Amino acid sequence: MxxxxxxxxxxxxxxxxxxxxxxxxxxxxxxxxxxxxxxxxxxxxxxxxxxxxxxxxxxxxxxxxxxxxxPALAVEMDDRVGGLSPVLAALAAAGINVKQLYAFVSRVEGKSLAVLSLDETDKAREELERKGFHLLESRSLEGGSDADEPYLGDHLGVDFIW
The missing domain is CATH 3.30.2130.10 (VC0802-like)
Incomplete structure (x- = not known):
């Protein structure tokens, strides 16, 4: 998140x-x-x-x-026509309303990101993870995170301080 x-x-x-x-x-x-x-x-x-x-x-x-x-979710998608559709379909099937969305191309080759504000952020997170979507996390400059965890800074070229 x-x-x-x-x-x-x-x-x-x-x-x-x-x-x-x-x-x-x-x-x-x-x-x-x-x-x-x-x-x-x-x-x-x-x-x-x-x-x-x-x-x-x-x-x-x-x-x-x-x-x-x-809180918001940052979802990694393939940068292709229709790449956002499966994300939105999963949320709709779970009865989760999207309040706001903005998407952009990532610095990671072939990937895009969507930032979503949702009615039920925790439920959305669980549902998207269950469906196999990669949700990106912030991490502190001091604390770091697991190297295998998708990391927002890899996509945007920055470490985040929360």
Missing amino acids: IQQLRVTLPNVPGSLGGMVAVLAEANVDMKALAVSDRGPGDHGEASLIVSDVKAATSALEQSGHAVEVS
């Missing part, structure tokens, strides 16, 4: 750039970013995977941003 930041942003020019500047000033690297307009109103939302959740949260909160840290 990984941690995702959700940042509420005013829906005005420059607010996204301001958030990005805050993270850069805190030396936090964004590894994935999705931005959405939340419909009629004056706010949007940025969802991020970052190199250092604690530093990012602290810097953003100090600059006046509302930040929520939430």
Whole structure:
């Protein structure tokens, strides 16, 4: 399981750039970013995977941003047409709703990643693992992890500090 930041942003020019500047000033690297307009109103939302959740949260909160840290799953898939379909089919068959998804190509040859926010994250994790999907984990720079465990930093080129 990984941690995702959700940042509420005013829906005005420059607010996204301001958030990005805050993270850069805190030396936090964004590894994935999705931005959405939340419909009629004056706010949007940025969802991020970052190199250092604690530093990012602290810097953003100090600059006046509302930040929520939430669990998410990062699923490794083959980078091919329809590669996401089996993941979504497994979740649907288990009755698990996808609240948010953003996908991107991995630095690992032939692989893509999908970051999913779900109604039932633990149930989804169990179901996807049971079906043989590779779920990626974060690991501390200090602690490391089992070398055989799929690791998010291998795909994004970074070690993560949680």
